[in-house]
Amino acid sequence: PNLATTFLDLPLNNPLMNASGVWCSVGSQLEALQESEAGAMVTKSCTLQPRDGNPEPRYRVLNGDKPWGSINSMGLPNEGFAYYLRYTERHDYESKPLFISISGLTLDDNLAMIDGLKDAVTPAILEINLSCPNVPGKAQLGYDFDAMDTLLAEVTSGYGQRSLGVKLPPYFDIAHFDEAAAILNRYPTVAFVTCINSIGNALAIDIDSESVIIKPKDGFGGLGGDYVLPTALANVNAFYRRCPEKAIIGCGGVKSGQEAFMHILAGATLVQMGTALYEEGPGIFARVKAELSEIMEKKGYSSLSQFHGKLKTL
């Protein structure tokens, strides 16, 4: 079977990539992704200035056996926009496409980074993280539809006719799928949607210590891994159905060829891995590629397009 695909007219030899934030914060990690079998890669969401992020422990794996996942409250640690912009200038675009993720702390910071990117005329593809913080006391951008609309209006006009994408938090209500998609569909240059970011503000408890397990935010943090797969698949399919002009990138609960196949069936063109990559390292891409290929072989599929978005209903 052939795992090759295209994204925004760029060729990829397979649909697998990292989720922003995992194995992509510093040069050595980015080089490891460049060398890996990943079909594409994305940088850690950056802010205009470098940030240390939250005190540790700020990422933990949950229940090493079943069900399995992670909780994190990293606090946007990153090397700052200029660092990742410099990486976009030394990336080997022949080998795989590069996405750059931004998550400005303010609208002005987002616009400043957009400006820097536009002038750089880099082949890197912009993914704007809509879980970026809003005015304190207000919901994150992805859950504040007026603020999201304003941000997209400003960002798309700042970025001109260039294609970009958004990383969305998970939604859980059909009315929210409808409202978010209606906003996104008003911005034709928003060419793709990545669903989902971690499920926000979960709480993991260790009964031996009778304590939370991460330090920031009284133990509250974003949930990833097996726990989020059904929600991730729902968001991929909801936006696939509602945004026929946009590509969908699936993220959430992928740790083998099985979940990658599900995401593609649900409508994902590319598939990101976070928790599983954090735990296994970049060797995971070769493994999941082989597993996806084997599933396709067994089902008699020779290309991704033969089952992409072909999820059946009853």
Ligand SMILES: CC(C)(C)CCc1c(C(=O)O)[nH]c(=O)[nH]c1=O
């Ligand atoms: C949650 C924010 C810190 C506002 C954005 C960065 C981010 C983080 C993070 O850096 O804590 N973790 C996630 O699982 N998703 C994210 O989008």
